[in-house]
Structure formats: C-alpha cells, structure tokens
Amino acid sequence: MEFIYALLVQPFVDMYLDPLIFIETVIKGLMAGVLYSLVALGFVLIFKASGVFNFAQGVMALFAALTLTGIMEYMPDGLPKWLTVIAALGITVVIMILLAVIIERVVLRPLVNQELIILFMATLGLSYVLEGAGDLMWGSDVKVLDIGLPTDIWDIGGVYVEQLDVTAAIAAGSLVAVLAIFFTKTRIGRALRAVADDHQAALSVGISLQQIWVIVWSVAGIVALVAGIMWGSKSGVQFSLSLIALKALPVLILGGFTSIPGAIIGGLIIGLGEKVVEVFWYSVHGGAVENWFAFMLALAFLMFRPQGLFGDKIIERV
Amino acid sequence: MLYRETGQFKRNYAADQQLFPIFQDKILLAAILVVALAIIPFAINDYWSKAILLPFMVYALVALGLNILVGYCGQISLGTGGFMAVGAYSSYKLCTAFPELNLIFVILFSGGCTAAVGVLFGLPSLRIKGFYLAVATLAAQFFLIWMFNKVPWFYNYEMSQITAPPREVFGFLVSGPQAEPAAQYLFVLGFIIVFTWVALNLVRGRIGRSWMSIRDMDIAAELLGIRPLQTKLLAFAVSSFYIGMGGAIIFHIWLGTVEATEAFDILQSFFVLFAIIIGGLGSVLGSFLGAAFMALMPVGLKVVLVDWIGMVPVTAKHIEFMLVGSLIIFFLIKEPHGLARMWQITKEKLRLWPFPY
16 A cells, blocks of 8 residues: 555655656756767667667767767867867767778678678677777776866756756757758758668669768767767766667667657657656665666557657568 | 598488487587596686686576577577576575575576566567567666665565575585585586587477577468467577576576676676677577687686786776677678587588598
8 A cells, every 4th residue: 555655646746745856857857868869869870771770879979988088188288178179079070980981891891681680789799899999099997078068057946957968958959950951951861861761772773872871870970979978078988878878779669760859759758757757756666767767668668669659660571 | 531421321210310410429429528527527626617617607508598589589688687687586585495495496496487587578579579679678687687686575685795505416515605616517517418408409399490480580480370479488488497597507606696786787698699699599509609709718818918918907808898899790790600600611621521522
C-alpha cells in the first residue's frame, strides 16, 4: 500500500506542492535531452545516408572534444582567446574531415554490400580504435574544456537555469536548421537524400557513393564536435563521455532512426522523463535510475511502435 | 599428408554422424584432453591459474553462450555483462541460503536463473530485430547492474561487494581464498568439457538448424514451419544459461569477490562480443579461439610492452584498445568467419601439403 502510494500519489502531490522544483526539473530534463539529441543527430545523419548504424558516434564526440582540448593546449600563448578558440576549432574540423576520409577508405569501402549488422560491428571496432587513439594522443585524464561559453546561472523567478544549457539548446536548434537547409536546398543535400532513398538508383543517376559517404561522415564528425564541446564544457572531457553517448541510442529508438526531428523530440522526451522520474519517484527506486530509465522506456516503446515515432515503416519481404 | 582422410571409410550411420569423424581430429582432441586433464593440473600454479587459464576457460564458456545467440540464432545482444551478473548474484544467494548445496548444483541452478531472466529480456526479440534488439539488450545490461547495486536483498544486506564463501567439491576446496589452483582448474574444466559437448550436439541437431534458419532469414524460416518465438526464446534461454554459469564461475572460482558495476559492466559485454567476432560467429571452436585470443592478448601485450619495452601501463592499455578495435575491423573485412575459418583453411591446405596442385 505504501509502495503504491509512493508510486502513484506522492510524486504528483510533490509536483503540486512545489511547482518551482517541478519546473526546474522539467527545464533541466529538457536541456539534458538537447544534449542527447545532439549525439543522436549524428547517428541519424549517417543512418539516413548509408544505412550504417554508427556505434562510434559517441566516441567520435569524445575524440573531437579531446582533440580540441589537446590542440588548445599546444596553441602559442600570446594569442587572444577568441583567436585560439577559432583556430583550434578550425584544425579540429579539418581533423574530423580527414577522419571521415580515412574511415570511408579503410572501413566502409571494403565492406560495401555486406550485411548491415557486419557494418554495425565494424563501427563497434572503430569506436575502440578512436578511443584508444584519442587517449593515446592526448592522455586519458579528465580535461577541462573552456572555449569561452557562458557558465553563469540565471535566476528566473526562483527557477535556476544554467546558461550553458541554453547555449546547447541554441546550438542544437541552429544545427538542425542548418542541416534542414543543407538537406533540402543544396545540390549535395539532394544527392544525400537520393542515396538515403535508394543506393542503386542514386548510383544510376551519377551520384558518387564514396563522395557522399565522406561528406556524411564529415558532417557527422562536425555534429560530434558540437556535441563534444557541449558535453565537455558541462562535465569535463573524459572517458565516461562515450558511455553517456550510449544514451543517444534509446533516443533514436524513440524518435526513429531516419528522422531528424525524431532525434530532437526523442531526446527531449528521454531527458525530461529521466529527470522527472529521478527526482519525483526517488522514494520508489532509491536513485541512479538515469543509467537505465531511457533504455527501459525505449524498450517499452518498441513493443508498440517498432519503427519509432517518426521512423519509416518497417516492411519485410522474403 | 599430415591431414589425409583417404582410407577412412564409414560403414554405418553412427560412424557417419560422430562429432569428430576424421581420425586426425580424434588424435588432436585426445592429445588436448590428455594435456588438459593429466599434465596441466600438476604443473599449474597460482599465477597461471588466475591470470591465464581461468580467464580463458570462463570467457570460453561465456563466448560459447553468446555465440549460440549471436552466431547461431542471429540475435545481437549487448547484455552479456548483465546476464553474467545475474549468474554471479544468484549463485551467491543460493550459496548463502543453502550452505549444504554442492557447488556444482549452485552453478547449474544459477545458470537456470539466468536463463529465466534471459527469456524475459528476449521476449521483445519477436517484435524487434537487428540493432533495435541490440539497444533493447542494453536495457538489460544497465537495469540488471543497477538492480544488483540498489536492492540490498541481493547482497544479503551487507556490503554491495559480494564475497564467495569457501566450498568443497568431492573433498577439495574449490572456492574461497585458500582454494587449490589445480582443484579450481579441474572443476571449471569439467564444466567446459560437458557443456562444450552439449553445445556441439545442440547446434548440429534440429534445434541448432532451426536457430540457423532464423538467423539466415526469419520470415522464410517462419514459412518453413519454424516457430520464431519459441526458437528465439530457446536461444536466449540456452545462451543465458551458459553466460550465467560463466558469471557464477567468475564469481566463485576466478575472482572470489565481485562488485556488479566493476566486474560486469558494459565493457564486459563488448569484450565477449569481440571474442566471438574474432573467433568466428557461428562456430563452437571459434568461441574457444576467440576467448583464448581476447584473454591472452592483454597478458601478452603487457609482457611485451610493459616488461620488455618498459612502456607505462596506461599507454599499453590504450594500445590494446586500438589493437582490439583494428583487429575487429580487420577480421570483419578479411575473414568474417574469424579464426575458426582460418583454422579450417589451414586444415584444407594441410590435406595437400607438401604437394599442392
């Protein structure tokens, strides 16, 4: 009886009695969700264009953030801060594009026409390589990433909002907008959508698959960089970043693997859900549900809608 | 020359259907068994047991389990660590609740518990496939580990780190800090031999064939009259049974004390998955080769990089990561059927050696 009360009644009483905390939790959850969406976005991009489920996306975010901090350490001291940041960002972007080229050459090209599950496992291997390489080059201790993002806390009528979270939200929003324009208005974007639709048809009208893959992985690398910057500024650049990024997977399942808006909305739902459950149902579970709540939510969701909220319907043929 | 089947005739059905039909294979197997049963137990010491033999054997058992699910039935699972934890904690509960119970039964029962949990988490596999299922099994991984940390009943309301109580089997102490390495080794070896034999027979019979048809194309298999739900759930159950026994053995024999978040985290799941990819998906021999590779490579790398070259252990660890990752990609590109397939090719070559056409 007590348990049922704690499960079904108490949380709502708490929400009603303390609306400020509720609002703060909701905002925190939404902001965390934005960060998940940022990682999920990279997944969706690659999945749409090549059908590859890129498990290494989280590690790419870690790798990008590590590279950025590493380069910033090696920058000459006399330069003004903004110049250092921009130069380091530029070099990191170039490195991520190079990485995309290497991945296409070494991993994807030999595996063309293999089953998707093989490609998935290859990206698992890739995630180990990137993680080892990143740590080997830049060291594995926790690093502070400071590129001058605002870190203060706003107090809006008793509700505390971190400026960093707002920045992340703005970054995610603009990223989606830019990607949407890129996908619908540019020549390359149209080619990308063609490839996503049907590889062979795209090939037959003269679109180079290899070129498209390099572009997609570069874009995913840059998205990973943005995600890495946001996560890194929030909690330091460290190994656990790649594990946090695993949470982008349930986000994908909720939103559907092929939908960019799905990635955003899925991220928001997951972030919101886990924060609210963590805070208001604390007496039921005793804490630390953030580790698994997202996965369980996705699992429950899958039972009813296997393709996700916005995903394409799964059609199976013999 | 070395490997010639000429003149080995099969005169009845029993001879045709034996597990190792080729005479040379029988000799090899007998030699391995003699070394494993009669020589190693007398030569074993604590370092060899704890650092090399036990990890290899335990991971071979777990890899065998995962290979049944991934390699034979085609259902990707990333929840191996969680299932191993179920095995470890249920064996701890059984062992402390029934102190009289023989450790053999404790390990078998904890395998059974894990099979039940595996079936539970395998239920979604009917509706969801491929990577979707992989993500769903991640739910098992994270949820189970959290549960073993949070619910005090599982660790008997003491510390969340559980310790294996000393237990004797046939008068020999096999578990606990004072256990004899040779007794521990033989105990685990017994499990390995029995359950490898079971697995070999499972995968070549009706059940194994139905798993493979589900793996190759589930809709077509369904049309052939194979029931997907039962087949998949059976694969989950058998696989989790093996993995649970592996987890129980890790806890009782190899490590002695475990803490769920450290001993059975997601890296363990990847570790075992990599072992079967490198060893060979859908091959019993491959599980052993892969487990040997994954368990021995860190030891070998440590000897070479840290002891000989004098590298910092952390750097050696990073190189190990890169090496494992590159090997995965290498194997997927060059030899998707892994070390087991390489061994098969070697055997084919040995047939003609030294006079190839």
